[in-house]
Each structure stands twice: as structure tokens, then as C-alpha cells.
Amino acid sequence: MEKTAGISGVTMDKLVSLCKRRGFVFQSSEIYGGLSSAWDYGPLGVELKKRIQNFWWKEMTQLNDNIVGIDAAIMMHPKVWEASGHVENFTDPLVDCKKCRQRFRADQIPEENLIKHICPECGGELTEPRQFNLMFKTNIGPVENDASVVYLRPETAQGIYVNFRNVLQTSRVKIPFGIAQVGKAFRNEITTKNFIFRTCEFEQMEMQYFIHPSEDEKWFEYWKEKRFGYYKKLGIREEKLRFHQHGPGELAHYAKKAFDIEYEFPFGWKELEGVHNRTDYDLKRHIEYSGKDLSYLDDQSRERYVPYIIETSAGLTRTVLVVLSDAYDEEDVEGEKRVVMRFHPKLAPVTAAVFPLVKKDGLSEIAHNIEEDLREHFTTFYDQGGAIGRRYRRQDEIGTPFCITVDYQTKEDKTVTLRFRDSMEQIRVPVGEIPARIGKEIADYRRKE
Numbered sequence: 001m002e003k004t005a006g007i008s009g010v011t012m013d014k015l016v017s018l019c020k021r022r023g024f025v026f027q028s029s030e031i032y033g034g035l036s037s038a039w040d041y042g043p044l045g046v047e048l049k050k051r052i053q054n055f056w057w058k059e060m061t062q063l064n065d066n067i068v069g070i071d072a073a074i075m076m077h078p079k080v081w082e083a084s085g086h087v088e089n090f091t092d093p094l095v096d097c098k099k100c101r102q103r104f105r106a107d108q109i110p111e112e113n114l115i116k117h118i119c120p121e122c123g124g125e126l127t128e129p130r131q132f133n134l135m136f137k138t139n140i141g142p143v144e145n146d147a148s149v150v151y152l153r154p155e156t157a158q159g160i161y162v163n164f165r166n167v168l169q170t171s172r173v174k175i176p177f178g179i180a181q182v183g184k185a186f187r188n189e190i191t192t193k194n195f196i197f198r199t200c201e202f203e204q205m206e207m208q209y210f211i212h213p214s215e216d217e218k219w220f221e222y223w224k225e226k227r228f229g230y231y232k233k234l235g236i237r238e239e240k241l242r243f244h245q246h247g248p249g250e251l252a253h254y255a256k257k258a259f260d261i262e263y264e265f266p267f268g269w270k271e272l273e274g275v276h277n278r279t280d281y282d283l284k285r286h287i288e289y290s291g292k293d294l295s296y297l298d299d300q301s302r303e304r305y306v307p308y309i310i311e312t313s314a315g316l317t318r319t320v321l322v323v324l325s326d327a328y329d330e331e332d333v334e335g336e337k338r339v340v341m342r343f344h345p346k347l348a349p350v351t352a353a354v355f356p357l358v359k360k361d362g363l364s365e366i367a368h369n370i371e372e373d374l375r376e377h378f379t380t381f382y383d384q385g386g387a388i389g390r391r392y393r394r395q396d397e398i399g400t401p402f403c404i405t406v407d408y409q410t411k412e413d414k415t416v417t418l419r420f421r422d423s424m425e426q427i428r429v430p431v432g433e434i435p436a437r438i439g440k441e442i443a444d445y446r447r448k449e
């Protein structure tokens with residue numbers, strides 16, 4: 001079969017339309033006209049998101065005997081956010097255009113517009129920047145007063161810090177050790193655009209690593225490299241990844257050193273994950289505000305100290321966008337465009353699709369049985385509608401790495417056609433060997449264009 005090499009060709013319009021058409025991501029509350037910047041994950045999207053989360057969770061907890069998990073509540077005591085500095089510092093500078101009424105983050109518009117006070121969209125006059133706190137506020141209980149105020153957490157990290165002592169006392173971990181958490185976070189972002197890249201409600205995958213203060217450089221380097229390597233394991237192309245070090249003006253209020261891992265999205269290089277040296281800032285502040293002892297006693301040296309923290313903070317929903325952008329590919333096959341999502345097989349929402357070549361002569365029954373047997377091993381999909389070539393293309397478009405076709409030969413020798421998404425190569429495999437063969441293909445997978 002003649003085909004050109006992968007030509008990628010990804011644009012946001014193509015991605016958004018594929019995501020909607022095939023059930024990855026829908027606009028929130030679409031039947032009411034949609035809620036801006038909120039998105040729902042459809043049948044395939046939720047599978048993809050869960051697989052990314054599981055991949056991260058395994059990487060952090062199962063593959064490290066000194067990292068444990070927690071799942072803290074989204075609503076926390078309001079003092080947490082005073083202690084963390086978010087009430088005071090978690091702000092973005094906001095400017096409004098008096099003419100077109102658009103809102104901008106002052107740090108995200110070109111400096112010359114700011115100096116001249118003119119809107120980058122319509123040239124109208126801009127207001128002076130004013131600080132805008134990104135935390136969503138609500139009230140617990142029926143009375144809306146200052147005493148009932150709670151915030152929706154803007155990061156999952158604080159849930160880990162306030163549980164530091166609980167984890168120490170219950171899980172026999174010793175420094176250095178980490179606590180991992182995945183969950184929702186909320187930020188009242190001034191500008192949300194680019195699909196699921198920046199939303200007010202999103203999910204984070206954070207790991208906080210507690211260390212001796214003298215070892216911060218060493219562990220910072222360790223996690224920085226390890227996290228970069230993780231994205232390669234996830235199947236992301238290395239040339240689309242890079243580091244960006246925060247300069248003094250960019251550093252968050254808690255950070256001594258920070259590196260972003262950036263990905264080249266269709267709209268440019270942007271942050272995907274932050275690796276931060278948060279020092280003893282957070283634990284010390286919680287000691288101060290709670291009056292509780294959050295120090296650590298080294299039982300060998302008898303030294304007591306407040307640990308430093310190296311944080312790895314990744315966006316789960318943002319990683320979904322990275323995985324989608326990176327997987328999208330178009331190629332020309334015999335004069336026709338083939339759209340193929342080149343997901344790592346471990347992430348693909350459907351691992352194996354099973355088709356009867358035709359519906360008649362008992363082929364559907366055989367195919368149904370094979371599909372049912374495979375469910376125990378993989379996520380499967382059965383399809384008997386339309387020409388076989390079209391069925392393959394439908395699976396290519398959702399990134400299914402393996403297709404199994406039952407034909408007349410299957411009745412004679414109990415073999416099927418196993419077709420590979422990336423190369424479109426087809427081989428014959430005995431029915432009984434399908435799970436082992438697919439398992440091996442997944443384990444050995446290396447992305448090829």
C-alpha cells in the first residue's frame with residue numbers, strides 16, 4: 001500500500017472537531033449553549049484520561065517504594081489558604097478594555113500595549129491593572145458570612161502538606177519520601193482559551209517529595225530529569241518537549257527554583273508540568289498558622305528539622321491535550337487522507353477492535369465470541385457495520401492500535417487477521433495467541449512515524 005510518511009498536520013480546529021465527533025471531549029452544558037471554558041469528557045475521553053492518570057499513579061506509587069498516595073477533600077479549612085499565601089498572593093493582574101470589554105491578564109499582553117494603554121484586540125483604552133484573586137469562594141452551611149467562607153482548592157498540594165504528620169505517623173515512611181495525589185483544582189482564570197488547555201476546573205497530578213534541606217539541589221535535579229523521562233515513556237515525541245527555567249520575576253511566592261516542562265502545542269510552547277523547590281516555606285507556614293509541630297526527627301542522627309519539599313505538579317487535563325495533539329497524524333494512503341491517532345497502546349481508549357469480514361455464514365458469532373473472551377484482557381470494541389476498510393479507518397481515527405478480523409479462513413484453521421494501526425501491516429495469528437501477542441506488542445511498543 002502506498003503512503004506518505006506521517007505529516008502530522010495537527011491544528012486546534014481539527015483536534016476539537018475530532019474530539020467532539022468521536023466522543024473524546026464535549027462542551028459543557030452544550031444543550032444550553034455551553035459554558036465557556038468548561039468541558040466534559042465523553043466515552044473515549046474518560047478512558048484516555050483514566051489511563052493517563054493510572055500511568056502517572058503507577059509511575060509514582062507502584063514504582064517507588066517511598067511514595068504513598070492520598071486523596072484529600074477539595075474544600076479545606078480557610079486558614080489553609082491564609083497559611084499557604086494564596087489569600088494574599090494568588091492573584092493575576094487584570095486589565096479591561098473600556099471599548100470592546102474584553103479582559104486580559106496584564107502579564108500576557110505585549111508590553112507596548114500596556115505602556116500605551118491600548119487593547120491588543122481593538123486598540124481601545126485599557127484600565128489600570130488591578131490584582132484579581134483566582135480562588136473560587138463559596139460558603140459552607142446556610143448562612144453566608146465571613147465565618148462560613150470556604151475556597152475550592154486552587155492546587156492539590158496543600159491537601160498533602162496538611163496531612164504530612166498523619167502520613168508520617170501512619171505509614172512508616174522515612175525521609176526522603178513522597179506523597180502523591182490526583183484531583184480537581186479550581187482557578188477563576190481571567191482568560192481561558194485553547195480548548196482544555198486552561199480551564200477554571202481542571203485536574204492535577206502532584207507529588208510532594210520531603211527531603212533534608214541540604215539535599216535540595218540533588219533531589220531537584222533528580223525529579224526534573226525523571227519527570228522529563230516520564231513523558232517519553234508516555235510516548236510523547238522528545239523534540240516536542242523542553243525545559244523552561246523560571247527567571248526571578250516568574251518565581252511563585254513559595255519557590256526557590258522552578259523549571260517548567262513545556263510541550264509544543266499547536267498554539268506554541270506552553271507549560272505542561274512544573275518542578276519546584278518549595279523549600280520549607282509551606283510546612284513552616286502551616287506550623288505558624290496551626291501551632292502544630294510539623295518537624296521531622298531523624299531517628300539515626302537525632303536531628304530534628306523542617307523538611308524541604310520538591311514538588312512535581314502536572315496537569316492531568318492538560319496532559320490529555322498533549323497526548324491528543326501529539327498523537328494526531330494525517331497521511332496520504334492511496335490518494336485518500338488517513339487520520340490516525342498514534343496513542344501509545346497503553347493509553348489508547350480501545351485496545352482491540354474485532355470485526356467479522358461479513359455478517360453472514362457464522363462469522364459474526366465467531367467474532368462476537370473472540371471479542372467477549374478478549375474483554376478480560378483489554379478494552380475491546382465490536383463492529384460489523386460497513387466495508388472493512390472503513391471500519392479500519394474509524395478505529396485509526398480513535399487510535400485503536402490493534403484490529404482483529406474474522407474471515408472464512410478462521411473457520412478452517414482458527415486464525416484471524418491482526419492489523420496494526422501505525423504500519424497498517426496485517427499478519428495471521430491463531431485465535432488462542434491473540435492476548436499474548438497483543439500483550440507483547442504493547443510491552444515492546446516504540447513510536448514509529
Ligand code: ATP
Binds near residue numbers: 203
Ligand atoms: P500559569 O502561569 O500558566 O497560570 P501556573 O504556573 O500557575 O500556570 P502551576 O500552579 O504550576 O501553574 O500548576 C501546575 C500545573 O497545573 C500546570 O503545569 C498545568 O499543567 C496545570 N494547570 C494549572 N492551571 C491550569 C488551568 N487553569 N487549566 C488546566 N491546567 C492547569
